[in-house]
Amino acid sequence: MSQTITETDVRQVAKLSRLKLTDQEVTHFTGQLAAVLGYIAKLDELNVDGVEPLAHASDRHTVLRDDVPGQTLDPDTALRNAPDQQDAFFKVPKVLGSGGGGA
Amino acid sequence: MTLDITHATLIEQRDIIAAKKVSATELTQAYLDRIQRLDASLHCYHEIFVERALQVAADVDAGKITGPLAGVTLGVKDLFCTSYGETTCSSKMLKGYRSPFTATSIQRLENAGAVVIGKTVMDEFALGSSCESDIDGGARNPWDTSRVPGGSSGGSAAAMAASLAAATIGTDTGGSIRQPAALCGVVGFKPSYGRISRYGMVACASSLDQAGPFTRSVGDAALLMQIMAGADPHDNTCADHHVETDLHEVDQPIEGLKIGLPKQYVLEGANHPAVQAAVDAAAKLYQSQGAELVEIDLPHTEYGIPTYYVQMTAELSSNLARYDGVHYGHRTAQSTPDLAQLTALSREEGFGDEVKRRIMLGTYALSSGYEQKYYDKALRVRRLIKNDFDAVFDTQGDGPGVHAILCPTTTHPAFKRGELIDDPLAMYLNDIYTVNANLAGIAGISLPAGTVDVEGAALPIGIQLLGPAFGERTLLRVARQYEKHAGHAGLRPTL
Numbered sequence: 001m002s003q004t005i006t007e008t009d010v011r012q013v014a015k016l017s018r019l020k021l022t023d024q025e026v027t028h029f030t031g032q033l034a035a036v037l038g039y040i041a042k043l044d045e046l047n048v049d050g051v052e053p054l055a056h057a058s059d060r061h062t063v064l065r066d067d068v069p070g071q072t073l074d075p076d077t078a079l080r081n082a083p084d085q086q087d088a089f090f091k092v093p094k095v096l097g098s099g100g101g102g103a
Numbered sequence: 104m105t106l107d108i109t110h111a112t113l114i115e116q117r118d119i120i121a122a123k124k125v126s127a128t129e130l131t132q133a134y135l136d137r138i139q140r141l142d143a144s145l146h147c148y149h150e151i152f153v154e155r156a157l158q159v160a161a162d163v164d165a166g167k168i169t170g171p172l173a174g175v176t177l178g179v180k181d182l183f184c185t186s187y188g189e190t191t192c193s194s195k196m197l198k199g200y201r202s203p204f205t206a207t208s209i210q211r212l213e214n215a216g217a218v219v220i221g222k223t224v225m226d227e228f229a230l231g232s233s234c235e236s237d238i239d240g241g242a243r244n245p246w247d248t249s250r251v252p253g254g255s256s257g258g259s260a261a262a263m264a265a266s267l268a269a270a271t272i273g274t275d276t277g278g279s280i281r282q283p284a285a286l287c288g289v290v291g292f293k294p295s296y297g298r299i300s301r302y303g304m305v306a307c308a309s310s311l312d313q314a315g316p317f318t319r320s321v322g323d324a325a326l327l328m329q330i331m332a333g334a335d336p337h338d339n340t341c342a343d344h345h346v347e348t349d350l351h352e353v354d355q356p357i358e359g360l361k362i363g364l365p366k367q368y369v370l371e372g373a374n375h376p377a378v379q380a381a382v383d384a385a386a387k388l389y390q391s392q393g394a395e396l397v398e399i400d401l402p403h404t405e406y407g408i409p410t411y412y413v414q415m416t417a418e419l420s421s422n423l424a425r426y427d428g429v430h431y432g433h434r435t436a437q438s439t440p441d442l443a444q445l446t447a448l449s450r451e452e453g454f455g456d457e458v459k460r461r462i463m464l465g466t467y468a469l470s471s472g473y474e475q476k477y478y479d480k481a482l483r484v485r486r487l488i489k490n491d492f493d494a495v496f497d498t499q500g501d502g503p504g505v506h507a508i509l510c511p512t513t514t515h516p517a518f519k520r521g522e523l524i525d526d527p528l529a530m531y532l533n534d535i536y537t538v539n540a541n542l543a544g545i546a547g548i549s550l551p552a553g554t555v556d557v558e559g560a561a562l563p564i565g566i567q568l569l570g571p572a573f574g575e576r577t578l579l580r581v582a583r584q585y586e587k588h589a590g591h592a593g594l595r596p597t598l
Contacts, residue, residue: 053483092442
Protein backbone atom coordinates (compact mmCIF):
# COMPACT_ATOMS: atom_id res chain seq x y z
CA MET A 1 0.00 0.00 0.00
CA SER A 2 2.73 2.44 0.95
CA GLN A 3 4.41 4.16 -1.97
CA THR A 4 8.18 3.79 -1.74
CA ILE A 5 10.02 6.85 -2.94
CA THR A 6 13.45 6.18 -4.46
CA GLU A 7 16.57 8.34 -4.68
CA THR A 8 15.83 8.79 -8.38
CA ASP A 9 12.38 10.15 -7.48
CA VAL A 10 13.90 12.50 -4.92
CA ARG A 11 16.39 13.83 -7.48
CA GLN A 12 13.53 14.45 -9.91
CA VAL A 13 11.40 16.16 -7.24
CA ALA A 14 14.37 18.30 -6.18
CA LYS A 15 14.82 19.36 -9.79
CA LEU A 16 11.13 20.30 -10.07
CA SER A 17 11.45 22.13 -6.72
CA ARG A 18 14.52 24.07 -7.91
CA LEU A 19 16.70 22.68 -5.13
CA LYS A 20 20.28 21.66 -5.90
CA LEU A 21 20.64 18.93 -3.28
CA THR A 22 23.93 17.28 -2.35
CA ASP A 23 24.20 13.48 -2.73
CA GLN A 24 24.22 13.19 1.05
CA GLU A 25 20.96 15.17 1.28
CA VAL A 26 19.33 12.99 -1.38
CA THR A 27 20.04 9.86 0.68
CA HIS A 28 19.00 11.51 3.94
CA PHE A 29 15.73 12.94 2.58
CA THR A 30 14.74 9.77 0.69
CA GLY A 31 14.35 7.80 3.91
CA GLN A 32 12.52 10.60 5.69
CA LEU A 33 10.15 11.30 2.80
CA ALA A 34 9.43 7.57 2.45
CA ALA A 35 8.41 7.45 6.12
CA VAL A 36 6.09 10.44 5.75
CA LEU A 37 4.57 9.12 2.51
CA GLY A 38 4.05 5.77 4.22
CA TYR A 39 2.03 7.56 6.88
CA ILE A 40 0.10 9.58 4.30
CA ALA A 41 -0.90 6.29 2.65
CA LYS A 42 -3.33 5.99 5.57
CA LEU A 43 -5.67 8.07 3.41
CA ASP A 44 -6.07 5.02 1.17
CA GLU A 45 -8.25 3.49 3.91
CA LEU A 46 -11.02 5.94 3.02
CA ASN A 47 -13.38 5.74 0.11
CA VAL A 48 -14.04 9.29 -1.02
CA ASP A 49 -16.18 8.58 -4.10
CA GLY A 50 -18.75 11.32 -4.46
CA VAL A 51 -17.11 13.58 -1.82
CA GLU A 52 -16.54 17.12 -3.08
CA PRO A 53 -12.95 18.36 -2.67
CA LEU A 54 -12.51 21.19 -0.15
CA ALA A 55 -9.61 23.48 -1.05
CA HIS A 56 -10.29 25.99 1.70
CA ALA A 57 -12.79 26.44 4.51
CA SER A 58 -13.67 30.06 3.75
CA ASP A 59 -17.24 30.87 2.78
CA ARG A 60 -16.05 33.71 0.56
CA HIS A 61 -15.58 33.20 -3.15
CA THR A 62 -14.37 35.58 -5.86
CA VAL A 63 -14.53 38.74 -3.80
CA LEU A 64 -14.20 41.76 -6.07
CA ARG A 65 -13.25 45.28 -5.18
CA ASP A 66 -13.84 48.48 -7.09
CA ASP A 67 -11.38 48.96 -9.93
CA VAL A 68 -9.77 52.17 -8.77
CA PRO A 69 -6.10 53.11 -8.92
CA GLY A 70 -4.35 52.87 -5.58
CA GLN A 71 -0.91 53.32 -4.12
CA THR A 72 1.77 50.97 -5.45
CA LEU A 73 5.44 50.53 -4.67
CA ASP A 74 7.78 52.91 -6.47
CA PRO A 75 10.66 51.20 -8.35
CA ASP A 76 13.31 52.11 -5.77
CA THR A 77 11.28 50.55 -2.95
CA ALA A 78 10.44 47.49 -5.02
CA LEU A 79 14.13 46.94 -5.82
CA ARG A 80 15.38 47.67 -2.32
CA ASN A 81 15.75 44.01 -1.34
CA ALA A 82 17.00 42.75 -4.71
CA PRO A 83 20.32 40.86 -4.55
CA ASP A 84 21.43 42.65 -7.74
CA GLN A 85 19.94 45.41 -9.81
CA GLN A 86 20.70 47.85 -12.58
CA ASP A 87 18.78 51.00 -13.42
CA ALA A 88 15.16 50.06 -12.67
CA PHE A 89 15.63 46.33 -13.23
CA PHE A 90 16.38 43.10 -11.37
CA LYS A 91 19.72 41.84 -12.67
CA VAL A 92 20.24 38.11 -13.39
CA PRO A 93 22.75 35.90 -15.23
CA LYS A 94 21.83 35.00 -18.78
CA VAL A 95 18.48 33.23 -18.94
CA LEU A 96 19.20 31.07 -21.98
CA GLY A 97 21.80 28.40 -21.42
CA SER A 98 21.80 24.76 -20.51
CA GLY A 99 18.08 24.38 -21.05
CA GLY A 100 16.80 25.76 -17.76
CA GLY A 101 16.75 22.35 -16.14
CA GLY A 102 17.90 23.56 -12.75
CA ALA A 103 19.53 20.88 -10.64
CA MET B 104 9.40 50.44 39.47
CA THR B 105 8.89 48.14 42.41
CA LEU B 106 5.57 46.54 41.59
CA ASP B 107 5.63 43.49 39.36
CA ILE B 108 3.42 45.04 36.75
CA THR B 109 5.17 43.19 33.91
CA HIS B 110 3.27 40.06 34.99
CA ALA B 111 -0.12 41.77 34.95
CA THR B 112 -2.58 41.19 32.14
CA LEU B 113 -2.47 43.47 29.11
CA ILE B 114 -5.79 45.02 30.05
CA GLU B 115 -4.60 45.71 33.60
CA GLN B 116 -1.46 47.32 32.21
CA ARG B 117 -3.45 49.41 29.77
CA ASP B 118 -5.71 50.65 32.56
CA ILE B 119 -2.75 51.44 34.82
CA ILE B 120 -1.16 53.51 32.03
CA ALA B 121 -4.46 55.26 31.28
CA ALA B 122 -4.83 56.13 34.98
CA LYS B 123 -1.28 57.53 34.84
CA LYS B 124 -0.15 55.37 37.75
CA VAL B 125 2.76 54.18 35.61
CA SER B 126 3.87 55.76 32.35
CA ALA B 127 4.08 53.86 29.08
CA THR B 128 7.77 54.76 29.01
CA GLU B 129 8.41 53.23 32.44
CA LEU B 130 6.55 50.08 31.49
CA THR B 131 8.29 49.74 28.11
CA GLN B 132 11.64 50.27 29.84
CA ALA B 133 10.75 47.60 32.41
CA TYR B 134 10.20 45.10 29.58
CA LEU B 135 13.38 46.14 27.80
CA ASP B 136 15.24 45.56 31.08
CA ARG B 137 13.70 42.11 31.48
CA ILE B 138 14.65 41.22 27.91
CA GLN B 139 18.17 42.47 28.58
CA ARG B 140 18.34 40.26 31.67
CA LEU B 141 16.65 37.10 30.41
CA ASP B 142 16.75 36.84 26.66
CA ALA B 143 20.41 35.86 26.40
CA SER B 144 19.38 32.47 27.81
CA LEU B 145 15.85 32.25 26.38
CA HIS B 146 16.47 33.54 22.80
CA CYS B 147 12.86 34.63 22.29
CA TYR B 148 13.68 37.70 20.22
CA HIS B 149 15.38 38.00 16.86
CA GLU B 150 15.42 41.78 17.05
CA ILE B 151 14.51 44.41 19.68
CA PHE B 152 13.35 47.90 18.69
CA VAL B 153 14.66 49.84 21.69
CA GLU B 154 14.60 53.36 20.26
CA ARG B 155 11.40 52.94 18.31
CA ALA B 156 9.56 51.34 21.25
CA LEU B 157 10.63 54.10 23.64
CA GLN B 158 9.60 56.73 21.08
CA VAL B 159 6.12 55.22 20.67
CA ALA B 160 5.80 54.98 24.47
CA ALA B 161 6.85 58.62 24.84
CA ASP B 162 4.22 59.58 22.26
CA VAL B 163 1.61 57.71 24.29
CA ASP B 164 2.71 59.52 27.46
CA ALA B 165 2.52 62.85 25.61
CA GLY B 166 -1.02 62.08 24.49
CA LYS B 167 -0.01 62.00 20.81
CA ILE B 168 -0.99 58.32 20.51
CA THR B 169 -4.26 57.11 22.02
CA GLY B 170 -6.39 54.02 21.66
CA PRO B 171 -7.52 50.81 23.36
CA LEU B 172 -3.94 49.48 23.49
CA ALA B 173 -2.16 52.75 24.28
CA GLY B 174 1.25 51.99 25.73
CA VAL B 175 1.09 48.20 26.03
CA THR B 176 4.05 46.22 24.70
CA LEU B 177 3.80 43.49 22.08
CA GLY B 178 6.24 40.92 20.71
CA VAL B 179 5.52 39.99 17.10
CA LYS B 180 6.47 36.75 15.33
CA ASP B 181 9.13 37.45 12.74
CA LEU B 182 6.77 36.29 10.01
CA PHE B 183 4.71 39.48 10.08
CA CYS B 184 6.09 42.13 7.75
CA THR B 185 7.03 45.35 9.49
CA SER B 186 8.20 48.46 7.70
CA TYR B 187 10.88 48.79 10.40
CA GLY B 188 13.58 46.24 11.27
CA GLU B 189 14.00 42.93 9.51
CA THR B 190 11.40 40.31 8.58
CA THR B 191 13.31 37.03 8.31
CA CYS B 192 10.97 34.11 9.16
CA SER B 193 14.04 32.83 11.06
CA SER B 194 15.53 31.82 7.69
CA LYS B 195 18.85 32.47 6.02
CA MET B 196 16.74 33.01 2.91
CA LEU B 197 15.30 36.26 4.31
CA LYS B 198 18.23 37.44 6.41
CA GLY B 199 18.40 41.20 6.10
CA TYR B 200 15.02 41.47 4.32
CA ARG B 201 13.38 44.82 5.01
CA SER B 202 9.69 44.90 4.19
CA PRO B 203 8.35 47.98 2.41
CA PHE B 204 5.08 47.71 4.38
CA THR B 205 3.54 46.50 7.65
CA ALA B 206 1.06 43.61 7.92
CA THR B 207 -2.57 44.75 8.31
CA SER B 208 -3.00 42.95 11.64
CA ILE B 209 0.11 44.53 13.16
CA GLN B 210 -0.75 47.94 11.74
CA ARG B 211 -4.16 47.73 13.44
CA LEU B 212 -2.53 46.93 16.77
CA GLU B 213 -0.17 49.87 16.35
CA ASN B 214 -3.02 52.14 15.32
CA ALA B 215 -4.64 51.17 18.63
CA GLY B 216 -1.57 52.43 20.47
CA ALA B 217 0.47 49.25 20.98
CA VAL B 218 4.25 49.44 21.37
CA VAL B 219 5.92 46.76 19.22
CA ILE B 220 8.96 45.88 21.28
CA GLY B 221 10.57 43.29 18.98
CA LYS B 222 10.27 40.39 16.56
CA THR B 223 10.20 36.86 17.99
CA VAL B 224 12.01 33.80 16.67
CA MET B 225 10.17 30.87 15.16
CA ASP B 226 10.67 27.65 13.26
CA GLU B 227 12.03 28.53 9.84
CA PHE B 228 9.12 29.65 7.62
CA ALA B 229 6.75 28.47 10.39
CA LEU B 230 7.53 24.82 9.67
CA GLY B 231 7.95 22.93 12.90
CA SER B 232 6.73 22.22 16.40
CA SER B 233 9.88 22.94 18.40
CA CYS B 234 11.30 26.30 17.27
CA GLU B 235 14.64 24.54 16.70
CA SER B 236 14.83 25.24 12.98
CA ASP B 237 15.41 28.95 13.62
CA ILE B 238 18.77 29.80 12.02
CA ASP B 239 20.11 31.12 15.31
CA GLY B 240 19.17 28.04 17.33
CA GLY B 241 15.65 28.82 18.49
CA ALA B 242 13.89 29.93 21.66
CA ARG B 243 14.06 27.89 24.86
CA ASN B 244 11.18 26.91 27.10
CA PRO B 245 11.30 29.28 30.11
CA TRP B 246 10.10 26.47 32.41
CA ASP B 247 13.12 24.33 31.53
CA THR B 248 15.64 25.70 29.06
CA SER B 249 16.73 22.19 28.02
CA ARG B 250 13.26 21.81 26.51
CA VAL B 251 11.54 23.27 23.45
CA PRO B 252 8.89 25.99 23.75
CA GLY B 253 6.90 24.32 20.95
CA GLY B 254 6.44 25.83 17.53
CA SER B 255 6.33 27.25 15.16
CA SER B 256 5.52 30.43 17.14
CA GLY B 257 7.92 29.30 19.88
CA GLY B 258 9.57 32.67 20.46
CA SER B 259 6.20 34.37 20.94
CA ALA B 260 5.00 31.67 23.37
CA ALA B 261 8.24 31.69 25.38
CA ALA B 262 8.33 35.50 25.48
CA MET B 263 4.77 35.52 26.81
CA ALA B 264 5.56 32.88 29.44
CA ALA B 265 8.66 34.82 30.55
CA SER B 266 6.77 38.15 30.62
CA LEU B 267 8.98 39.67 27.93
CA ALA B 268 5.97 41.60 26.54
CA ALA B 269 2.41 42.29 27.68
CA ALA B 270 1.22 40.00 24.88
CA THR B 271 2.70 38.43 21.77
CA ILE B 272 1.40 37.66 18.30
CA GLY B 273 1.86 34.43 16.36
CA THR B 274 0.40 32.42 13.52
CA ASP B 275 -1.26 29.01 13.50
CA THR B 276 -1.29 26.88 10.34
CA GLY B 277 -1.66 23.48 12.04
CA GLY B 278 -1.29 24.32 15.73
CA SER B 279 1.58 26.82 15.77
CA ILE B 280 -0.13 29.05 18.35
CA ARG B 281 -1.99 26.48 20.45
CA GLN B 282 0.77 23.86 20.78
CA PRO B 283 3.49 26.28 22.01
CA ALA B 284 0.94 28.00 24.25
CA ALA B 285 0.24 24.66 25.94
CA LEU B 286 3.94 23.85 26.28
CA CYS B 287 4.71 27.30 27.74
CA GLY B 288 1.65 27.66 29.99
CA VAL B 289 -0.01 30.69 28.40
CA VAL B 290 -3.26 31.42 26.57
CA GLY B 291 -2.92 30.83 22.80
CA PHE B 292 -5.84 31.74 20.56
CA LYS B 293 -6.36 30.82 16.90
CA PRO B 294 -9.49 32.56 15.62
CA SER B 295 -11.49 31.19 12.68
CA TYR B 296 -9.86 31.12 9.26
CA GLY B 297 -10.50 34.49 7.66
CA ARG B 298 -11.14 36.36 10.91
CA ILE B 299 -7.87 38.31 10.68
CA SER B 300 -6.24 39.55 7.49
CA ARG B 301 -3.27 37.55 6.23
CA TYR B 302 -1.89 40.55 4.32
CA GLY B 303 1.72 40.99 5.32
CA MET B 304 2.05 37.53 6.85
CA VAL B 305 4.74 35.66 4.93
CA ALA B 306 2.68 32.92 3.28
CA CYS B 307 3.09 29.36 4.50
CA ALA B 308 -0.09 27.46 3.53
CA SER B 309 -2.62 30.07 2.48
CA SER B 310 -5.81 28.09 3.10
CA LEU B 311 -4.72 27.29 6.67
CA ASP B 312 -2.64 30.25 7.96
CA GLN B 313 -4.23 32.32 10.72
CA ALA B 314 -2.87 35.03 13.01
CA GLY B 315 -3.67 35.16 16.71
CA PRO B 316 -2.43 36.25 20.14
CA PHE B 317 -0.56 34.73 23.09
CA THR B 318 -1.75 36.31 26.31
CA ARG B 319 -1.89 36.03 30.08
CA SER B 320 -5.72 36.00 30.04
CA VAL B 321 -8.74 35.14 27.91
CA GLY B 322 -9.91 38.75 28.13
CA ASP B 323 -6.63 39.94 26.61
CA ALA B 324 -7.00 37.43 23.78
CA ALA B 325 -10.53 38.66 23.09
CA LEU B 326 -9.41 42.29 22.98
CA LEU B 327 -6.48 41.64 20.66
CA MET B 328 -8.59 39.59 18.26
CA GLN B 329 -11.22 42.30 18.21
CA ILE B 330 -8.60 44.87 17.19
CA MET B 331 -6.86 42.69 14.57
CA ALA B 332 -10.06 41.33 12.98
CA GLY B 333 -12.15 42.60 10.13
CA ALA B 334 -12.28 42.93 6.36
CA ASP B 335 -9.18 44.06 4.51
CA PRO B 336 -9.14 45.06 0.83
CA HIS B 337 -5.69 43.43 0.60
CA ASP B 338 -6.95 39.96 1.56
CA ASN B 339 -10.06 38.69 -0.15
CA THR B 340 -10.29 35.65 2.13
CA CYS B 341 -10.65 37.94 5.13
CA ALA B 342 -14.22 37.90 6.43
CA ASP B 343 -16.37 40.95 6.99
CA HIS B 344 -18.38 39.34 9.79
CA HIS B 345 -18.90 41.80 12.58
CA VAL B 346 -16.75 41.13 15.62
CA GLU B 347 -18.43 41.39 18.99
CA THR B 348 -16.27 40.17 21.81
CA ASP B 349 -16.17 42.87 24.42
CA LEU B 350 -15.22 41.72 27.89
CA HIS B 351 -18.72 42.04 29.22
CA GLU B 352 -19.84 39.33 26.77
CA VAL B 353 -16.85 37.10 27.46
CA ASP B 354 -17.53 37.08 31.18
CA GLN B 355 -21.08 35.69 30.91
CA PRO B 356 -21.89 32.37 32.64
CA ILE B 357 -22.23 29.22 30.54
CA GLU B 358 -25.19 27.55 32.20
CA GLY B 359 -27.12 25.54 29.64
CA LEU B 360 -24.34 25.43 27.06
CA LYS B 361 -23.32 22.05 25.65
CA ILE B 362 -19.67 21.00 25.76
CA GLY B 363 -18.65 18.16 23.43
CA LEU B 364 -16.11 15.54 24.47
CA PRO B 365 -14.79 13.80 21.35
CA LYS B 366 -14.13 10.12 22.00
CA GLN B 367 -11.36 10.17 19.36
CA TYR B 368 -9.22 12.46 21.54
CA VAL B 369 -8.78 10.01 24.39
CA LEU B 370 -6.77 7.41 22.49
CA GLU B 371 -5.60 4.59 24.71
CA GLY B 372 -2.11 5.34 26.00
CA ALA B 373 -1.62 8.38 23.74
CA ASN B 374 -2.03 11.11 26.34
CA HIS B 375 0.23 11.81 29.29
CA PRO B 376 -1.82 10.99 32.42
CA ALA B 377 -1.61 14.62 33.59
CA VAL B 378 -2.97 15.84 30.25
CA GLN B 379 -5.89 13.43 30.46
CA ALA B 380 -6.49 14.38 34.10
CA ALA B 381 -6.59 18.07 33.14
CA VAL B 382 -9.21 17.44 30.47
CA ASP B 383 -11.28 15.32 32.87
CA ALA B 384 -11.06 18.03 35.54
CA ALA B 385 -12.11 20.70 33.02
CA ALA B 386 -15.14 18.61 32.07
CA LYS B 387 -16.15 18.35 35.74
CA LEU B 388 -15.66 22.08 36.16
CA TYR B 389 -17.97 22.82 33.24
CA GLN B 390 -20.57 20.44 34.62
CA SER B 391 -20.43 22.23 37.96
CA GLN B 392 -20.97 25.53 36.11
CA GLY B 393 -24.21 24.21 34.65
CA ALA B 394 -22.97 23.14 31.23
CA GLU B 395 -24.12 19.87 29.73
CA LEU B 396 -21.41 17.37 28.74
CA VAL B 397 -22.04 15.42 25.54
CA GLU B 398 -19.88 12.64 24.12
CA ILE B 399 -19.38 13.37 20.42
CA ASP B 400 -18.07 11.51 17.42
CA LEU B 401 -15.52 13.05 15.04
CA PRO B 402 -14.88 9.88 13.03
CA HIS B 403 -12.25 11.28 10.64
CA THR B 404 -10.00 12.74 13.34
CA GLU B 405 -7.16 10.28 12.73
CA TYR B 406 -6.93 11.32 9.07
CA GLY B 407 -6.12 14.93 9.97
CA ILE B 408 -2.32 14.64 10.01
CA PRO B 409 -1.94 12.87 6.64
CA THR B 410 -4.48 15.23 5.06
CA TYR B 411 -2.75 18.25 6.51
CA TYR B 412 0.75 17.25 5.42
CA VAL B 413 -0.42 16.79 1.84
CA GLN B 414 -2.35 20.01 1.55
CA MET B 415 -0.04 22.25 3.57
CA THR B 416 3.08 21.08 1.73
CA ALA B 417 1.36 21.45 -1.64
CA GLU B 418 0.45 25.06 -0.84
CA LEU B 419 3.86 25.67 0.71
CA SER B 420 5.80 24.42 -2.30
CA SER B 421 3.82 26.82 -4.43
CA ASN B 422 4.14 29.78 -2.03
CA LEU B 423 7.88 29.30 -1.54
CA ALA B 424 8.52 29.21 -5.29
CA ARG B 425 8.81 33.00 -5.00
CA TYR B 426 12.25 32.68 -3.39
CA ASP B 427 14.21 32.62 -6.60
CA GLY B 428 17.40 34.49 -5.71
CA VAL B 429 16.30 37.33 -7.99
CA HIS B 430 13.64 39.56 -6.49
CA TYR B 431 14.58 39.42 -2.81
CA GLY B 432 16.11 36.96 -0.39
CA HIS B 433 19.34 35.00 -0.49
CA ARG B 434 21.35 34.73 -3.71
CA THR B 435 24.25 32.33 -4.00
CA ALA B 436 27.73 33.85 -4.19
CA GLN B 437 28.88 30.98 -6.40
CA SER B 438 29.10 31.61 -10.09
CA THR B 439 26.29 29.92 -11.99
CA PRO B 440 25.96 29.39 -15.73
CA ASP B 441 22.32 30.36 -16.01
CA LEU B 442 19.23 31.58 -14.16
CA ALA B 443 17.86 28.14 -13.30
CA GLN B 444 21.14 27.14 -11.63
CA LEU B 445 21.25 30.43 -9.78
CA THR B 446 17.78 29.80 -8.38
CA ALA B 447 18.48 26.16 -7.46
CA LEU B 448 21.73 26.98 -5.67
CA SER B 449 20.29 30.03 -3.89
CA ARG B 450 17.41 27.91 -2.59
CA GLU B 451 19.72 25.07 -1.59
CA GLU B 452 21.83 27.49 0.44
CA GLY B 453 18.99 29.63 1.79
CA PHE B 454 16.54 26.98 3.04
CA GLY B 455 17.03 24.64 6.00
CA ASP B 456 16.29 20.90 6.01
CA GLU B 457 12.64 21.04 7.08
CA VAL B 458 11.81 23.66 4.46
CA LYS B 459 13.43 21.53 1.76
CA ARG B 460 11.64 18.38 2.96
CA ARG B 461 8.26 20.02 2.87
CA ILE B 462 8.79 21.75 -0.48
CA MET B 463 9.73 18.37 -1.96
CA LEU B 464 6.79 16.61 -0.31
CA GLY B 465 4.41 19.22 -1.70
CA THR B 466 5.99 19.15 -5.15
CA TYR B 467 5.75 15.35 -5.14
CA ALA B 468 2.08 15.45 -4.07
CA LEU B 469 1.29 17.85 -6.90
CA SER B 470 3.45 16.22 -9.57
CA SER B 471 2.00 14.55 -12.62
CA GLY B 472 0.82 11.04 -11.82
CA TYR B 473 0.48 11.64 -8.08
CA GLU B 474 -1.92 14.58 -7.93
CA GLN B 475 -5.02 12.36 -7.84
CA LYS B 476 -3.49 9.96 -5.34
CA TYR B 477 -2.35 12.61 -2.89
CA TYR B 478 -3.58 16.17 -3.42
CA ASP B 479 -7.07 15.48 -4.73
CA LYS B 480 -7.56 12.72 -2.17
CA ALA B 481 -6.51 15.02 0.67
CA LEU B 482 -8.97 17.72 -0.41
CA ARG B 483 -11.82 15.20 -0.30
CA VAL B 484 -10.81 13.94 3.14
CA ARG B 485 -10.59 17.56 4.26
CA ARG B 486 -14.27 17.86 3.36
CA LEU B 487 -15.07 14.83 5.53
CA ILE B 488 -13.18 16.34 8.46
CA LYS B 489 -15.07 19.63 8.11
CA ASN B 490 -18.36 17.71 7.83
CA ASP B 491 -17.57 16.00 11.17
CA PHE B 492 -17.33 19.38 12.89
CA ASP B 493 -20.34 20.84 11.07
CA ALA B 494 -22.43 17.89 12.27
CA VAL B 495 -21.58 18.33 15.96
CA PHE B 496 -21.83 22.14 15.96
CA ASP B 497 -25.15 22.24 14.11
CA THR B 498 -27.73 23.44 16.62
CA GLN B 499 -30.67 23.25 14.18
CA GLY B 500 -30.51 19.60 13.10
CA ASP B 501 -30.61 16.23 14.84
CA GLY B 502 -26.95 16.30 15.95
CA PRO B 503 -25.61 16.97 19.43
CA GLY B 504 -25.52 20.75 18.78
CA VAL B 505 -22.54 21.48 21.01
CA HIS B 506 -21.33 25.03 21.60
CA ALA B 507 -17.70 24.08 22.15
CA ILE B 508 -15.47 21.00 22.12
CA LEU B 509 -13.11 20.19 24.99
CA CYS B 510 -9.94 18.17 24.30
CA PRO B 511 -6.18 18.18 24.94
CA THR B 512 -3.96 20.64 23.05
CA THR B 513 -1.01 18.24 22.97
CA THR B 514 -0.51 14.66 24.11
CA HIS B 515 2.47 15.54 26.32
CA PRO B 516 4.26 18.43 28.00
CA ALA B 517 7.39 19.95 26.37
CA PHE B 518 9.98 17.55 24.96
CA LYS B 519 13.76 17.98 25.05
CA ARG B 520 15.64 19.99 22.47
CA GLY B 521 17.15 17.68 19.87
CA GLU B 522 14.77 14.84 20.70
CA LEU B 523 12.72 14.95 17.49
CA ILE B 524 14.73 17.24 15.23
CA ASP B 525 15.70 14.56 12.71
CA ASP B 526 12.51 12.50 12.90
CA PRO B 527 10.02 14.55 10.86
CA LEU B 528 7.13 12.11 11.22
CA ALA B 529 7.36 12.08 15.04
CA MET B 530 7.57 15.89 14.96
CA TYR B 531 4.46 16.07 12.74
CA LEU B 532 2.45 13.99 15.23
CA ASN B 533 2.77 16.89 17.70
CA ASP B 534 -0.07 18.51 15.79
CA ILE B 535 -2.43 15.56 16.18
CA TYR B 536 -5.01 17.49 18.26
CA THR B 537 -4.62 20.86 16.55
CA VAL B 538 -4.50 20.41 12.74
CA ASN B 539 -8.13 19.54 12.27
CA ALA B 540 -9.26 22.98 13.41
CA ASN B 541 -7.17 24.53 10.63
CA LEU B 542 -8.48 22.08 8.04
CA ALA B 543 -12.07 22.87 9.06
CA GLY B 544 -11.44 26.62 9.44
CA ILE B 545 -12.85 26.69 12.97
CA ALA B 546 -11.61 28.58 16.06
CA GLY B 547 -9.50 27.11 18.84
CA ILE B 548 -7.88 28.21 22.05
CA SER B 549 -5.36 26.59 24.39
CA LEU B 550 -5.55 27.44 28.09
CA PRO B 551 -3.01 26.85 30.86
CA ALA B 552 -4.11 23.84 32.91
CA GLY B 553 -1.45 23.60 35.59
CA THR B 554 1.92 21.90 35.61
CA VAL B 555 3.25 18.39 35.96
CA ASP B 556 6.62 17.37 37.39
CA VAL B 557 8.82 15.74 34.77
CA GLU B 558 12.41 14.84 35.70
CA GLY B 559 12.50 17.51 38.36
CA ALA B 560 11.02 20.29 36.25
CA ALA B 561 7.49 21.69 36.56
CA LEU B 562 6.20 21.68 32.99
CA PRO B 563 2.94 23.32 31.88
CA ILE B 564 0.12 21.45 30.20
CA GLY B 565 -2.81 22.86 28.28
CA ILE B 566 -6.40 22.10 27.49
CA GLN B 567 -7.95 23.02 24.17
CA LEU B 568 -11.41 24.35 23.35
CA LEU B 569 -12.73 24.41 19.79
CA GLY B 570 -15.70 26.39 18.53
CA PRO B 571 -17.48 26.75 15.20
CA ALA B 572 -16.23 29.16 12.51
CA PHE B 573 -16.96 32.73 13.63
CA GLY B 574 -18.29 31.43 16.94
CA GLU B 575 -15.47 33.07 18.91
CA ARG B 576 -17.84 34.94 21.18
CA THR B 577 -19.22 31.78 22.75
CA LEU B 578 -15.87 29.99 22.60
CA LEU B 579 -14.23 32.78 24.60
CA ARG B 580 -17.06 32.69 27.13
CA VAL B 581 -16.45 28.98 27.68
CA ALA B 582 -12.70 29.63 27.92
CA ARG B 583 -13.19 32.44 30.41
CA GLN B 584 -15.23 30.29 32.80
CA TYR B 585 -12.42 27.73 32.93
CA GLU B 586 -9.86 30.47 33.53
CA LYS B 587 -12.02 31.98 36.24
CA HIS B 588 -12.67 28.78 38.21
CA ALA B 589 -9.79 26.38 37.48
CA GLY B 590 -7.17 28.33 39.41
CA HIS B 591 -4.41 28.17 36.79
CA ALA B 592 -4.56 31.82 35.66
CA GLY B 593 -1.35 33.75 36.18
CA LEU B 594 0.77 30.59 35.98
CA ARG B 595 4.39 31.54 35.23
CA PRO B 596 7.87 30.17 35.61
CA THR B 597 10.34 31.40 38.21
CA LEU B 598 12.98 33.39 36.37
